[in-house]
Amino acid sequence: MNTQSTSPAIEIIGLKKTYAASKKAPAKTALHGVDLVIPRGSIFGLLGPNGAGKSTMINILAGLVNKTEGTAKICGYDITTQTRHARASIGIVPQEIAMDVFFTPYQALELQAGYYGVPKSERRSMEILEALGLADKRDAYVRQLSGGMKRRLLIAKALVHNPPVLILDEPTAGVDIELRRQLWAYVEKLHAAGTTIILTTHYLEEAEALCDQIAIIHNGTIVANEPKTTLLSRLDKKVLRISPMDPLTALPASLSDLNASLAPDGQIVIEYRSGTDSVTDMLNRVKDAGVSISDLRTEEADLEDVFMALTYAGDT
Numbered sequence: 001m002n003t004q005s006t007s008p009a010i011e012i013i014g015l016k017k018t019y020a021a022s023k024k025a026p027a028k029t030a031l032h033g034v035d036l037v038i039p040r041g042s043i044f045g046l047l048g049p050n051g052a053g054k055s056t057m058i059n060i061l062a063g064l065v066n067k068t069e070g071t072a073k074i075c076g077y078d079i080t081t082q083t084r085h086a087r088a089s090i091g092i093v094p095q096e097i098a099m100d101v102f103f104t105p106y107q108a109l110e111l112q113a114g115y116y117g118v119p120k121s122e123r124r125s126m127e128i129l130e131a132l133g134l135a136d137k138r139d140a141y142v143r144q145l146s147g148g149m150k151r152r153l154l155i156a157k158a159l160v161h162n163p164p165v166l167i168l169d170e171p172t173a174g175v176d177i178e179l180r181r182q183l184w185a186y187v188e189k190l191h192a193a194g195t196t197i198i199l200t201t202h203y204l205e206e207a208e209a210l211c212d213q214i215a216i217i218h219n220g221t222i223v224a225n226e227p228k229t230t231l232l233s234r235l236d237k238k239v240l241r242i243s244p245m246d247p248l249t250a251l252p253a254s255l256s257d258l259n260a261s262l263a264p265d266g267q268i269v270i271e272y273r274s275g276t277d278s279v280t281d282m283l284n285r286v287k288d289a290g291v292s293i294s295d296l297r298t299e300e301a302d303l304e305d306v307f308m309a310l311t312y313a314g315d316t
């Protein structure tokens with residue numbers, strides 16, 4: 001059996017990167033032995049604060065930065081020993097809009113296809129321009145395109161060799177909401193057609209809207225890697241704090257099947273899931289237990305909170 005066709009989109013084991021010291025800065029370890037498997041067919045979100053190591057990881061996969069230790073495979077191809085196949089398996093949409101402004105979009109795609117060695121008979125430049133809504137700009141100069149069009153052209157360029165894996169590095173940074181939606185729709189279309197999508201983003205709502213699996217990287221280490229639904233079920237956790245009129249010495253036994261506890265300050269603290277548990281029912285249970293309620297409040301976590309908790313915990 002061809003192992004490449006069944007292997008994960010990305011398989012990273014013990015990946016380490018230390019940038020050498022320079023006159024201005026000491027050596028910096030950007031990745032501390034990262035293990036990461038990205039399954040085929042996923043829309044995978046790679047999140048992390050500035051300086052976490054996302055670009056380093058992507059640049060290693062793209063062949064732009066040399067790893068210090070560890071292995072990385074793209075669709076089963078080792079980036080060091082099977083470089084040509086590995087590169088052919090991945091398309092990267094960079095963060096920066098740096099393009100040769102003297103070419104037209106059509107020429108830019110043809111050049112890129114040439115760079116990847118795609119034979120003329122197999123090129124799909126026009127089809128890709130059409131898919132990205134740039135067909136009517138095929139012969140315009142790139143410098144005449146709007147920022148949003150340039151961003152779409154970057155995606156088009158990453159697709160010329162029909163890669164099974166596409167990495168989008170901050171695809172919607174500085175992009176207005178209308179264009180952001182258009183880009184999301186196109187990413188979803190590519191995904192539906194079978195492309196594995198890896199997305200780095202600072203917009204947590206973007207990850208929430210698009211990704212089926214999310215990894216969070218912090219200080220060069222993966223601190224979470226879960227299906228979005230699992231991550232969101234963490235977020236679904238809410239807390240109801242009830243202040244009884246009269247101080248309690250123990251939690252009423254009838255509340256024992258709720259996820260409840262008695263805080264040192266005398267509040268009844270109930271953890272619940274907003275999607276499934278009813279606050280009214282919980283309050284009725286407390287009243288039925290003979291507790292008069294003087295005050296109450298709820299606390300909830302969101303993706304932002306979980307992200308902050310995972311990436312700022314321990315930072316002082």
Ligand SMILES: Nc1ncnc2c1ncn2[C@@H]1O[C@H](COP(=O)(O)OP(=O)(O)OP(=O)(O)O)[C@@H](O)[C@H]1O
Pocket residue numbers: 019020028029030048049050051052053054055056057
């Ligand atoms: N060429 C380099 N030389 C030395 N240090 C570097 C180099 N590139 C990155 N670093 C350092 O490595 C760490 C990780 O940087 P990296 O760019 O991978 O983070 P990032 O997660 O992509 O951040 P951002 O969200 O800001 O793009 C940072 O501390 C950064 O300063």
